[in-house]
Amino acid sequence: MRIALLFEKKGAAKYISHLDLQRAFSRAVRRSGLPVKMSQGFNPHYAVSFASALATGIESEYEIAEFETKTDMPAPEFLRKISGALPPGLYAKDAARLIDGAPKLAAAVREAQYAVKIKKADADELKSAVCDIMNKDSLMVVRNGQETDIRKMIKELSFGGGIITMRLSAAPEGTLRPDTLVGELKKRADFTCGITRTGLYTYAHGGTRDLFGAFTQET
């Protein structure tokens, strides 16, 4: 059976790279004793995949890992066992069985939401920076040596209560990293901040849906 795990990546754990995160999960599975399937091959390891890679240095309240187990088991039991085995900084929030025929979550994700907590800034300057970007039709940045228009990848950008909320494209055909947009804002306003991912979304049932909820069964 396929099971999705919603978890947080906080504190020092935000510095765990994506590759190291995979290894950390593989070890957590072995410690938990959960009947997760193993990959075949020369160096077998537990098959764990993630809905969306998170850039190193960014915290998250909303990460999803996907597992395939050898035997059926209730999701709450899975949640309890994996919670006890995760290393510090990775906290399991919810686990649910994926519905039959659900796509790979990594293939279904379309947007990611971030909360950028502002530490030191001039609020007016920052507001006008946000407005400036939202009023543009195109915003060219150089990524990997290539000029790209990132404006259409910004689904939402707003500032209020000391937090910039950004909803960015996270689709296979185009992903915008939050630090790229923060960099653009910093060209227009002087501030320091901490970034946290707060949601992942898919397009389903005629709208934008919460990724975890869209493909999991109610427990």
Add this chain to the structure above:
Amino acid sequence: MIDADKLDEMLSKVQKPARYTGGELGEIKKDIDKDTLRFAFCFPDVYEVGMSHLGTGILYHLLNGIGGVSAERCFCPWPDMEHELKSKGVPLFSLETKTPLGAFDFLGFSLSYEMCYTNVLAMLSLAGIPFYSNERNENHPLVIAGGGCVYNPEPVADFFDLFVIGEAEESLVELLNLYKDCQRRGVSKNGFLTEAAGIEGIYVPSLYEPDYNEDGTVKSIKASGAPEKVKKRIVRDFDASYFPEFPIVPFVAPVHDRVTLEIMRGCTRGCRFCQAGFAYRPVRERSAERLFSQARRSVENTGHEEVSLCSLSTGDYSQVGRLVGTLADSLSGIGVSLSVPSLRIDSFEGGFAEKLKRVRNAGLTFAPEAGTKRLRDIINKNITDEEILSAVREAFETGSNAVKLYFMIGLPAETEEDIRGIADTVRRIRDAYYGVPAEKRRGGLRLTVSVSNFVPKAHTPFQWEPQDPLETLLKKQKLLISHFKALRGVDLKWHEAKLSLLEAVFSRGDRRLSKVIEEAFKSGCRFDGWIELFDFDKWMGAFMAAGLDPAFYANRKREAGEVMPWGMIDTGVSDEYLQNERKKAFDAKTTPDCRAGCLNCGLREAGLCV
């Protein structure tokens, strides 16, 4: 405590920031009050290397198990992080509590490679701590060291307050107890150091003064208020000695990313070039039952996918067949693999290769060390050509197709024949592979040959021998490469000769070399063992600035009666024994393993044999 925002700002700019965050599973963070004895394990290399160091792991957990003691970790920051620390004015800090190193009672450096010495200074410098022990006062931490390099501590003697010679499990605890006792009694730092010199295995260099002859050799070493000889410590009951079954599980993959079980200490084969073979005697084993239980618990606690057996010579473990067979069976049942490094060729008798089949196919590693039987007799690596061939044949017939071979050039009494002999041996091994019926073979042969340069080491029968001059080593490497031209498909690797020269200087150097290390540090040398950062010209400049000649240390044949700079360090093996082994070497006479009968190496008289 380092400011969290500042730390974030620095970490956002460096490679692999998780090297500096701590917070791994298995990390120990103790409650700290004003009476806590705070010890920082300082590893003068990057996190991934330091976290693979078994000795540090053992001592970290051992000390944290003691009430009133808190041990933390610190690794040498990579140049990008060094730059961040310097530009932000942030002192080097511990991983666990982000405490600046200056606030600890002890900084305990692990010295396992001579080329990490500039990193020791880099760490002290970033911590704002003076390099030389005589420039530090009561308010500075005690800067101490242990590890393989301290069998000749002299090149770094001026930097450290004391050295822990030999196995530290017992002496380090005695040292910390003495420290607490001295604090209670209000004893000064110097008073503590004098009392510490009374603990067996503790060397306090400031209590020893070398005097030099006009030719630069050591004339005498005067001890004042300390024993003339510092005898190394060993753990007598190794089977029952402390071993952590819940090691830290790093997020950043260390060099050895696995559970490591220490199955044995010491080696009694007596290869004459090998410092570990003499300094780490006697042989002691951990029982198979205890290892089975340690393997099971460590895997349960860490979730690692691999278990590795660690020793100087795994094939010499008395029940190696049972150990490997049982472990491989029980681990494979839970999807965990077993790796078995450090095997001698002659452990392949009696179907051992068959047992290894169930072990992860990481390939086999053999170290013939020399290319001819004659030279192998000289270095006391007692294996015949036929033994090499039958071992690899057996391995090939059981489906192995990857072999790594280790050789050395520049050994004493080496001729061009011996260098050609390396290529000839490799050729015979390759032919042996293609002599195995095709249906038993698994694809093409993967043959890797690593050739290092002989570095004469303290406390070995070759401690008097010169290293080949750099030009000779380079010429020999060229000759070697030319012999391998005809050996297609063999991956030949050789060690940087300039690095070998410096290794030879520091492995047998004296106290004056501290100036060279300081100069090298000041000219920017860091991570010298990392070939991409090694800068030989800067080192030569440092020798020039200090007025010392590397050839004096590396390439000079030493007289039998010469006072060695490390003369105060006693491994238990007697000078007479080393001299006699040296004589036998040049007569090409071999010495058997002492487990077949005592050879009177001196350990027994020293009370160090078990």
